[in-house]
Amino acid sequence: MKLELRGITKRFGDFTANDRIDLLVESGTVHALLGENGAGKSTLMNVLFGLYDADEGEVLLNDEPVVFAGPGDAMAAGIGMVHQHFMLVHPFTVAENVMLGHEDVTGPAKLLDLEAARAKVREISERFNFNVDPDAVIEDLPVGAQQRVEIIKALSRDASVLILDEPTAVLTPQETDELLGIVRDLRDAGTAVVLITHKLREVKAVADTITVIRRGKVVGTAEPTASQEELASLMVGRAVTMRVDKDEAKPGETMLSVDGLTVVDEAGIVQLDGVSFDVKAGEILAIAGVQGNGQTELTEALLGIVPSDAGSATLDGEVITGKAIKDILMSGLGFVPEDRTEDGIVAPMTIANNLILDIHDRKPYSRGGVLQPKVIAEEARKHVEQFDVRATSIEQTTGSLSGGNQQKVVLARELSRPLKLLIASNPTRGLDVGSIEFVHKRIVAERDGGAAVIIVSAELDEVVALADRIAVMYHGRIVGIVPPDTDRDTLGLMMAGAHDEEEAA
Amino acid sequence: MTTATMDAPAAEAPAGIVRHRRLVAPIALGAIGLLSLIVFGFGTQGGLETTFAIARPTDFVDIPDFAVPSQATAIILSLVALGLAGLSFWFAWAHRPVPLWLYSAFALAVIFAMLTWVGAGKGSTSMQITGLLIGSVFLAVPLVFGALAGTLCERSGIINIAIEGQLLAGAFLAAVVAGGVASASGSRALGAYMGLIAAPIAGALVGAALALFAVKYWVNQIVVGVVLNVLVVGVTNFLFGTLLKENPDLNQAIGLPRLPIPLLHQIPIIGPVLFNSNMVVYLMYIIVIVMNIMLFKSRWGLRVRAVGEHPRAADTVGIKVNRTRVRNTILGGAIAGLGGAFFTVANGLAFGKEMTGGKGFIALAAMILGRWSPKGALAAGLLFGFADALREQFGIVGSSIPSQFLAMLPYLATIFAVAGLVGHVRPPAAEGIPYKK
Numbered sequence A: 001m002k003l004e005l006r007g008i009t010k011r012f013g014d015f016t017a018n019d020r021i022d023l024l025v026e027s028g029t030v031h032a033l034l035g036e037n038g039a040g041k042s043t044l045m046n047v048l049f050g051l052y053d054a055d056e057g058e059v060l061l062n063d064e065p066v067v068f069a070g071p072g073d074a075m076a077a078g079i080g081m082v083h084q085h086f087m088l089v090h091p092f093t094v095a096e097n098v099m100l101g102h103e104d105v106t107g108p109a110k111l112l113d114l115e116a117a118r119a120k121v122r123e124i125s126e127r128f129n130f131n132v133d134p135d136a137v138i139e140d141l142p143v144g145a146q147q148r149v150e151i152i153k154a155l156s157r158d159a160s161v162l163i164l165d166e167p168t169a170v171l172t173p174q175e176t177d178e179l180l181g182i183v184r185d186l187r188d189a190g191t192a193v194v195l196i197t198h199k200l201r202e203v204k205a206v207a208d209t210i211t212v213i214r215r216g217k218v219v220g221t222a223e224p225t226a227s228q229e230e231l232a233s234l235m236v237g238r239a240v241t242m243r244v245d246k247d248e249a250k251p252g253e254t255m256l257s258v259d260g261l262t263v264v265d266e267a268g269i270v271q272l273d274g275v276s277f278d279v280k281a282g283e284i285l286a287i288a289g290v291q292g293n294g295q296t297e298l299t300e301a302l303l304g305i306v307p308s309d310a311g312s313a314t315l316d317g318e319v320i321t322g323k324a325i326k327d328i329l330m331s332g333l334g335f336v337p338e339d340r341t342e343d344g345i346v347a348p349m350t351i352a353n354n355l356i357l358d359i360h361d362r363k364p365y366s367r368g369g370v371l372q373p374k375v376i377a378e379e380a381r382k383h384v385e386q387f388d389v390r391a392t393s394i395e396q397t398t399g400s401l402s403g404g405n406q407q408k409v410v411l412a413r414e415l416s417r418p419l420k421l422l423i424a425s426n427p428t429r430g431l432d433v434g435s436i437e438f439v440h441k442r443i444v445a446e447r448d449g450g451a452a453v454i455i456v457s458a459e460l461d462e463v464v465a466l467a468d469r470i471a472v473m474y475h476g477r478i479v480g481i482v483p484p485d486t487d488r489d490t491l492g493l494m495m496a497g498a499h500d501e502e503e504a505a
Numbered sequence B: 001m002t003t004a005t006m007d008a009p010a011a012e013a014p015a016g017i018v019r020h021r022r023l024v025a026p027i028a029l030g031a032i033g034l035l036s037l038i039v040f041g042f043g044t045q046g047g048l049e050t051t052f053a054i055a056r057p058t059d060f061v062d063i064p065d066f067a068v069p070s071q072a073t074a075i076i077l078s079l080v081a082l083g084l085a086g087l088s089f090w091f092a093w094a095h096r097p098v099p100l101w102l103y104s105a106f107a108l109a110v111i112f113a114m115l116t117w118v119g120a121g122k123g124s125t126s127m128q129i130t131g132l133l134i135g136s137v138f139l140a141v142p143l144v145f146g147a148l149a150g151t152l153c154e155r156s157g158i159i160n161i162a163i164e165g166q167l168l169a170g171a172f173l174a175a176v177v178a179g180g181v182a183s184a185s186g187s188r189a190l191g192a193y194m195g196l197i198a199a200p201i202a203g204a205l206v207g208a209a210l211a212l213f214a215v216k217y218w219v220n221q222i223v224v225g226v227v228l229n230v231l232v233v234g235v236t237n238f239l240f241g242t243l244l245k246e247n248p249d250l251n252q253a254i255g256l257p258r259l260p261i262p263l264l265h266q267i268p269i270i271g272p273v274l275f276n277s278n279m280v281v282y283l284m285y286i287i288v289i290v291m292n293i294m295l296f297k298s299r300w301g302l303r304v305r306a307v308g309e310h311p312r313a314a315d316t317v318g319i320k321v322n323r324t325r326v327r328n329t330i331l332g333g334a335i336a337g338l339g340g341a342f343f344t345v346a347n348g349l350a351f352g353k354e355m356t357g358g359k360g361f362i363a364l365a366a367m368i369l370g371r372w373s374p375k376g377a378l379a380a381g382l383l384f385g386f387a388d389a390l391r392e393q394f395g396i397v398g399s400s401i402p403s404q405f406l407a408m409l410p411y412l413a414t415i416f417a418v419a420g421l422v423g424h425v426r427p428p429a430a431e432g433i434p435y436k437k
Helices: A041-048 A071-076 A094-099 A114-127 A143-156 A173-188 A200-206 A228-236 A295-303 A325-330 A340-344 A351-355 A373-386 A403-415 A433-448 A460-466 A488-495 B024-041 B070-093 B100-118 B129-155 B163-185 B188-216 B221-241 B270-274 B279-297 B299-309 B311-316 B321-340 B342-346 B359-369 B374-397 B403-418
Strands: A002-012 A015-026 A030-034 A056-061 A064-066 A079-082 A161-165 A192-197 A209-214 A217-222 A254-264 A270-280 A284-288 A310-315 A333-336 A421-425 A452-456 A469-474 A477-482 B049-053 B066-069
Touching (some): A002 A041, A015 A030, A015 A056, A015 A217, A030 A041, A030 A200, A030 A228, A041 A161, A079 A143, A114 A143, A143 A161, A143 A173, A173 A192, A173 A488, A192 A200, A217 A228, A270 A295, A284 A433, A284 A460, A284 A488, A295 A325, A295 A421, A295 A452, A325 A333, A351 A403, A373 A403, A403 A433, A433 A460, A452 A460, A460 A488, A477 A488, B024 B070, B049 B070, B049 B129, B129 B163, B129 B188, B129 B270, B129 B299, B129 B374, B163 B188, B163 B321, B163 B359, B188 B221, B188 B321, B188 B342, B279 B299, B299 B311, B374 B403
Parallel strands (some): A030 A192, A079 A161
Antiparallel strands (some): A002 A056, A056 A064, A469 A477
C-alpha cells in the first residue's frame, strides 16, 4: 500500500490553507506531519479523507489516481482516520459505534448483527491489548478509551492507512505513551500511520519520516534524529527558545485564598470538589491537568459566572464568591477566558468597542447613558499600540483579526484595569510563536507588577515555563501543588490522579 | 465529601464524582398519594356504593356490574398508592432506578380511587370501565400517529413542529378523496379506503416542504414548522370555503367500516378495546411495532439515530446525513398525514375548519413523554387519550371536579416529565441544527 498526495491545494475564499502539498506514505512506516496549530495539517487530511474537495492536485493510491467523493470512499479504499474531536455517537455502545456505516445484518428480518460486531471489537481489542468492553456506552468511557474505540473503528474496516489527527491533545502523558506504543504495534503489523501533531517529543519518539508544514506549505522534511530545536525552528520558521525569560518570583502577601470551593453541575455531578489553595501577590500559580478535570469550573467559579455550591474565595481580604461578576471584575480580577472567540470577544463588534466592554458604562466612556466615541477611540488607539495589535483600523471588526491579535485585544482590555489577580485559561492556544512570546511576557510583567496570577494550560511545556508553583488537577480536585522543576513523569502521574504526599509543597 | 446533604457517592460512579439522589419523584408520588387519601378517601361519605360496569352486550360472557363500598375502597387504594410511594423512595435511596411498573401501579391505584370517589352513590350511572378504555384508545390515535411522526423526524435531527399541519392536511385530503371516490363509484367503503391512502400523501407533502427549508436552506426548523401549520390552516380553510362549498359531494361524512377480528372481539374488556376497530387503529399498532424494531434493531435505525446524535460522525463513516434527514422528514409527514385520517374517515365525519384542534402539539408532548421511542409514543398517547376519555366519562356521571382540570392533568404531567422529574429525558443531541459541511 502506497499513498501519495501530489500538489494538493485547498483554498477557503482568499485564504490558502494548503499550497501545493506533496506527501508520500508507505505501509509499515510512521509518517509525522508536523506543524503549528493552523498550519493546514487537518485541512490536508480532510482533503485526503474526502471531507473537503481539493481545488488542485491529486491523490494516488498504489500509483493509481483516486477521487474520494466522501469519507465512505476513502474508507473503502483502506484509509481510516481518528479525528481530533472523536467521531463517536455518545449514547451508543462501543460495538454500535464500530459497526456504524458497515453493519452486518442477520436473520430473515435483516436485523443488526450485534454479536458479530462485539466479536470484532473483542478480537481487535485483544490483538492490540486495548482492553475495551464492546458493550460499554461511549459517554461513560474516559477519553483514552474513546480514542482506542476510534482506532478499533478504523481497523475494523481493514484500514491500511491510519491517520491520527492530534491524537494526544486530550491524553495524560502516560496515556500518550500507551498510544505511542499502539502506534508502533500498528506499524509493525504493516499499517501506514500518519501522525498529525505539533508536539515534538511524540514525533521524535515514533516517526520514521517527518514532513514539516508551515502556513499551508511543506517547508521541509527531517529525520527523527533531528534535535527538538531543529524541528521547532523548521516548524515556526525561526529559532525559538523553549523557555520564558523571567526573574525569580518575589511572592508577597497572600492575595487570593480559595477554601473548599465546590461546583456541582446541572446533572448533579461534582465538577469541582472542595478545592483549597492560596496565591500570593507576585507569583504565578499554573494549573496543570488533562482538559475537563475541573479547571474550567475553577476559573469560572472564581469569576462568578458559574455559581459555587460550597466554599469561598477571598481576594485581598474580601470574599468574592457570591458577588456579582461586575463587582468581582472591578475589585481587581482580570480574566482571559479559554475560548477567546466564544467568550473573550464579541466578534462582529469593532476593536474599539471590544476594548471597553467591561467599562463601557463608566465615565468618561459614557455620559448619561450615551457612549463617547471620541474618548473610546483615543483609548483604543493607545491600547492597540501598547499591545501591538496588528489591525488596519480600530473600527475593524474584532472577528476579522488573526487569533493572536484577538488575544492581544482581550489582554489589552483585561490588563488595563488595576489588577490584583489575573486568571488566564490556555492564553496561547492556537497562537503563532511571536504572539505566544508576547502573551507570556505580558503575563510575567503582570506578576512582576505585584498581581497574583493563575494560568490554566493544557500544554505541560507552557505550565512548566511560566509557573512559580504548579497545581495539578484531577477529577475536580487539586492532587498536589509542586515546584516548577518537578519532573514530567511525576507531573504525568499526578495528572492521572496519583497522589504523592512528599511531592506536595 | 463536601456536598449538599442529599448527596452520597454512588457505587458505580468513579471516585470524585458524586450523583444526587433523585428524590423528587418519590416525594411527588407521596404527595399525590396523600392527596388521594384525603380527597378521595376521607372525602367520600360513608355508606355509599360505587358501581363499576365491565361487560358489553356483545361479549361471550356476561360479567355482572359490581358495586363496592365507596369510602373503604378509596381509602384502601390510596393506602396502596402511599405504600408504592414509600417503595419508590426506597429505590431512590438505594440509587436504583424506580421501575416503570411502580409508576403504572401507582397511577392505577390513584385513578381507581378517583373513579370510586366520583361514582360514589350514583348507582344508576355506573362507571363504564370498558367504555373508558375504548374511548382512551380512540382518542389516542391521532396523538400516537403524531408522536410517531415527531419521533421519526427528531431521531434524524429535524424538529417537526408541523405535525399539526400534517394532521390537518391528512384529514382534509382523506375527506376529499373519500367523498370524490364514493360519489364516483357509489361505494362508500371504497371511498373511505382511498381516502386512507390519500391522507399520508398530503402529510408527506407538508413534510417535504419542511425538509426542503430545513435541510437545503437551513431555515430555523421551529419557524418553518409554525409557518407550515399556519399555511395548511389557510389552504384548507380556503378550499373548505370554496371547493367544498361548491361541491358538497367532496365532503361527506364517510366512515371506515369496523373490522372486528373473529372471536377475539368477544372477549370481555380487551375484545372491544383491542379487536373491534377500523383499519386506522390497527395500522397504528402495526406501525408502532414495526417502527420500534426498525429504529432500534435495524441498520436503517442505527444510522438514523447516529445522524440525529452526531451527524458529523455519521458522515465520516459514509452515511448520507442530509439524505437520511429528508427521507425521514417526508416519511414522518406521511405518518402524521395518516393520523390525520382519524379526524375524518376513521371517525365518519366530514372535514371541518381546523378540526385537528391542537392535537399535533399535544402529540409533540407525547413524543417527549415517550422519550423519542415508538412504544413510548404509544404509551404516552394512550395516557393522554385516557385523560380525555376520563373527562368525557366524568361529564356523563356528573363529577364535582371541573372537567377542565382533568383535561389539564396529562399536560401538567408532561411539563414535569420534561423538566426531569420522572427521569432523565434527553432529546437527540443534534436536533434542530442544520448539517453543514
